Amino acid sequence: MPPYWSIASASFRQYSTYRMATAAGVFTNTIFGFIRASIMFAAITSAGGELSGYTIAQAATYVWLGQALLAPIEAFGTREVSQRVHQGDIAIDLLRPTPFLGLYYAQKLGRSSFLLLGRGVPPLAVGAIVTGLALPTDPRSYLLGTLSLLLAITLAFLADMLVNLAAFWLLETRGLTVVYTAVMNLLSGFLIPIVWFPDWLLAIARATPFPSMIQTPIDTLSGRIAPAEALGLVAVQVGWVAALALAAHLVLTAGVRSVEVQGG
């Protein structure tokens, strides 16, 4: 356990030194929050004050929590691992005493903790002041919400890792990252709540792990769904984490083997 803790805290500290970038990120996140909130408010007003279970206050909470989650989830994907695969540096990572996925997961947790505090919370605070937030009354919502958030970050890490590991077989993964980002932004319920989707799209979304990355933690944290119902969604998250962790492990093993066979 100690190596993981030191990796995570080193990663946290490293990101905390990028002060200018953090300030810039907060500013941009806030502006985008206002744009998104404007669109949703207009839609809800147009529907007469409530749209598929969302009131103005709930929509505001949804938008600002989404903006807060954007950075720690790293919704736009990362490219580090794929680049290390292409440059062959992955061999160094695999030789370390710490298991590969554990190493990167520890880094991700450290990084995400900073991104949540540094980039996520400030826009949320601005939103709370300007548009107001609908907060849960049941304390269990906070507890479950925190758990759900951790699971969401874990899921996003695993899915992003799978995309990166495709670099073992693909010469260029940028296209794949772009596609992944686009699909994830939509189906995760980041752009608009998935319950607003037409039935067919909702069915597709529910069959993927994406809603577990954003929609579930938002719904749980905001108290829009009751703790009892949230418990079921958190269980779904746990299921996806198990499935993707297994997949990531298998893909990594296969990738390493393919490199060994080619002698690359």
Place this chain on the structure above:
Amino acid sequence: MAETPSRARRAPDPDPDRPVSTARMVATLYGSRLRSQASFRTSFLADVLGQVLIVGTEFLELWVILSQVSTLGGMTLPQVAVVYGLGALAFGIGDLFFGEIDGLSATIKSGTLETLLIRPVPMLLQISSLDLSLRRIGRIVVGLAMYVVALGIAGFDPTAATLVLAVIAPLAGAAIFGALFTLAGAMQFWLVDGREFANAFTYGGNYVATTPGAVFALPMRAFFTFVIPATLIAYAPTLALLELPGPALIPTGAGWLGAPAAVLAWILAALLWRAGIRRYTGAGG
């Protein structure tokens, strides 16, 4: 299309002593980028498809909302599609030529800027042609198709004047985005890690431009009209093209203000850019 030695070794131009015009130099700069990108065919295709997909999901957001409510910001789905298509087309063109300028801090940090400074060609032209990224054509194609089709569905009834506007609007919008990207890049001569600040104006501008302007509360609408002229890129021209009444601050006639706004934005961008270069040569890397 793949670059082969035989193609590169083609015969020289008919008159080998012809002085090189500015136009020919510019064509050479951009032409070289196009050929280099077409040579990576598969990844190019994946990139273009990725772009199309992004545009698709962006519009899906508006489409899903409009499947729940009849109007958004006073506009029906076809009208919103005109705004979105026009905005995407304008952003696509601006992004194609100037989209990489907002990565200027990386150019500064890597020292590449110094190698550009020792060439006898304006920096903006060099950066623009150096980073011309053809995969962005995906957004342009989808945007154009949507703009044309949606205009038809939304009942566009062209007069000579509105037809001219329909052609000018995407170009003026592209020029505004180009100026925004250049401003975003020039800013980084001062704020070296400020790329994300710039995103608020460039990508944020795109978000606003592709949305009916009436959804924004008055202070935001004012900011994105008079400071960052995003609503003048697609929303205002759509009002003018479809002869729709506009909300406060953006009357129907504002649809014609895209071109003047582009000129103003470029004057500002050019001034800031020059000041940035002067700061760079003064302060050093």
Place this chain on the structure above:
Amino acid sequence: MNPTDVPIPSRAAQNATGPAVELTGLRRDFTVRARLSGARRRTRQLVRAVDEISLRIERGEAVGFVGANGAGKSTTIKMMTGILQPSDGTVRVLGRTPVPERRQLAREIGVVFGQRSQLWWDLPLRDSYRILGAMHRLTDREREGRLERLVDGLDLSDFLDRPVRQLSLGQRMRGEVAAALLHSPALVVLDEPTIGLDMVSKEGLRRFLREDRAERGTTLFLTTHDMGDVERLCERIVVVNTGTVAYDGPLESFRERLGAPRELIVDLAEPADALALPAAARSLAVEAGGIRHRIAFSGAELTVPSLLSAIGTQAEVRDLALTEPAIEDLVRQIYARGGLG
């Protein structure tokens, strides 16, 4: 923003008289924000990178500009090429003031930054020259004629159609030099042109630079860590130390003045206790029981063949090695003496 306001190449300037480079009391300060150890806040510090450098280089001269890292070499080059504005003093290059006349000057000078590429990474090497030719407004005939000479002299023909990213370091560096020389500049500035190159590539590059200079009467300004570059290419050496000129003079008297000897190591077929040596040489050590002799000699007064023939009359030489005093060592000596100008 208008590219046409730049006059067509450098014909006028090439006929012009006056020095190629004239630096007068050149100074350059940087403000560095640094967190001092123990201090909580970062403080601004003024760092003087270049301090009162004065230098006059005539047209056609070849000058080696050497000094340790951080001595102010790159900063001086940046001020000469218009990338940086001096804090004080004046720069004139080919009769122009670099920063305000940067683009005009760019047509008359060729610059190689050894550490960063000016070529188009994903294009065939040949395309870089086509683009640069257009940038410098060379006609097709001018470009092709010049390129032929460069391809021939730098031996580029084997990889001219290969993308730059696939070139070896040596190939790429030859390509970089060709890119800097394509527009036949009157002044060539080379910043560490042989860094990381193998001996064969280094020699090829030096040979061509010498030839091209002899053909066109180019002025050459070179920074390097490699004494071999200076010796093969330059007649004059300028040593900078902490931003000031510590030595400026002809290369042949550089070592002599310092008294820094070259060193010859000979292994003899039969052991000998001592060798009678010419006046300009002295024995440093006799090792391996009289087989190996280390001899220091002044390169200015004695050539290697004459020294060898002097030894050859006394013993049979089985093997030999010659070591040059490293530039760093000589520069360090200059630093220790506090200048030698």
